[in-house]
Every structure is written in structure tokens, then in C-alpha cells.
Amino acid sequence: MTRWAVRRILDGCDVPAPEEPDVPDAPAMRVLILDIETRPNLAYVWGLWEQNVGLNQLVQQVQVICWVAKWLDEPGTTEFRSVHHDGHGAMVRRMWELLNEADAVLHFNGKRFDIPHLNREFLELGLNPPSPYKQIDLLAAVKRAFSFPSNKLAYVSKALGLGGKVQHEGFDMWLKCMAGDEKAWEQMRVYNERDVTLLEDLYHRLKPWIRSHPSFGAMNDRDDVCPGCGSENLKPQGHAFLNTGRYQRFRCEDCGRWSRSTKRSGKTNIVEVAA
Numbered sequence: 001m002t003r004w005a006v007r008r009i010l011d012g013c014d015v016p017a018p019e020e021p022d023v024p025d026a027p028a029m030r031v032l033i034l035d036i037e038t039r040p041n042l043a044y045v046w047g048l049w050e051q052n053v054g055l056n057q058l059v060q061q062v063q064v065i066c067w068v069a070k071w072l073d074e075p076g077t078t079e080f081r082s083v084h085h086d087g088h089g090a091m092v093r094r095m096w097e098l099l100n101e102a103d104a105v106l107h108f109n110g111k112r113f114d115i116p117h118l119n120r121e122f123l124e125l126g127l128n129p130p131s132p133y134k135q136i137d138l139l140a141a142v143k144r145a146f147s148f149p150s151n152k153l154a155y156v157s158k159a160l161g162l163g164g165k166v167q168h169e170g171f172d173m174w175l176k177c178m179a180g181d182e183k184a185w186e187q188m189r190v191y192n193e194r195d196v197t198l199l200e201d202l203y204h205r206l207k208p209w210i211r212s213h214p215s216f217g218a219m220n221d222r223d224d225v226c227p228g229c230g231s232e233n234l235k236p237q238g239h240a241f242l243n244t245g246r247y248q249r250f251r252c253e254d255c256g257r258w259s260r261s262t263k264r265s266g267k268t269n270i271v272e273v274a275a
């Protein structure tokens, strides 16, 4: 459907098409895909089972040791930084700079894992918060919309035919990296980069299912594009019914997302009140 046809639905049938349609640039939103790896807390323990570790037994707290980031749909922007190659401060500061440029961040369980870990490191380095960004957490999207036997990235990506994660030797790889083993770091980089590639592929599969996706329209001051992908290719299909009235519903012919107008096309003047 043409952009002007959508406009006519939103604004009413009498809106004439302008002689030279004023079409702004294609809506843009810079989305940073990221995945971090951490080293665990290090502590003295008296046993191996059901330990209750006191703070005076803690030798070294958990720390981010490396990350991979890439701008969504921007080839050649994959970036790997680590304590080993860059030093801890430079690695953390570079992530701060990237987040500062991002409109949104794409991750897997990042709301609970990656972002709080990064925020702790920013605070410890004396950095203020980067400019606010929206978060697209693919684990939350998978949990909300589907029932897979496992919600892990390795399982879900394989089930969708996207290929699996890079196999590695488990915790030994972390131990070797912490000891400065170059081969282990190379393995870590490949493993970390693969996760970001998987995240990008998984995002494209899940896109129309992701609820509360940051709105391309709102970010670009456009009220006639798909909120999830910015496409103008919207097809009117049915209506959304809220207690306040009827709203035109659209399906995006590019990504498949459903959306609706915020303008009422039919209304009721009476709504219930809580008793």
C-alpha cells in the first residue's frame, strides 16, 4: 500500500495527495547488538557442596573480561574488546561510547545480565550513565511468545535452523584466558562473535513477534510507518477494539508486524468504571 493511501486512512478520506509528496529519509534507528563474557567471583571455600560464602572469603569480584558488539544491519561493524587485548579501562570505556551512540540495544538476557554488569563497571570507573537507550531482550521475547523445551540461545537458534553456538572446552577456556593464553583468547573471540551473529539472525526471525519494540515511527517523527521496521508498506486489515472505540489495524507487508492507528475510527462515549 502506498504511503499516501495509509495517510488517507489516518487523516480521513478528504486529504488530497500533495503534488510533490514530502517524504523524509527512510526511518532510522541505530541498534547495537552486544554480548559480554565475565570471569566469575573468586573465593576461598571450605567445601564443594551447598557453600555459604562470606564476604571475607571473597578474593575477587566478578568482572567483564570481553565483549562483542555490532550495529544491526551494518556489515563490517563487528568489534571485539577484551581485558587481555585492550586493558580493562579501555575495554569498558569503548562500550560506554558505543552505548552512548545507540538508540536501542539488542541482547539475550541482557536486561538481567549484560547491562547490569556493564553498569557496575561504568560506576566503578567513575563514568556517568550513557545516553538512554531502549532495550530489545530476545530472551524475554522468546519466553513471552513461545514454548520451546529450552529458552537458551543455543537451543532456540538451532531449532530455527540458524546454526548453533561455537563449541568450546567449557570452563577450561575461561581459566586459560585468565592465564593469558593466546589460543584460548582466539577461541573466546570466535565464540563471542558467533553469539552476536546468532543474535542478529534470531532478531530478524523474531521481529514481528517482539512486543513493545522501540518505535521507528516515534524515533523518526513519522506517524505512518511500521513501528517495528519503519516500512511504509502497511496494509489495512481489520480493526482493534478497545473500550474507548475502534481503531484501524495494519499489517506490515515487509516484516509481518501488526500495528494500529492511535486515532479512533469509531467510538463509544461510554466506558465502564471500576465498582
Ligand SMILES: [Zn+2]
Pocket: 226, 227, 228, 229, 230, 231, 252, 253, 254, 255, 256, 257
Ligand atoms: Zn514492519
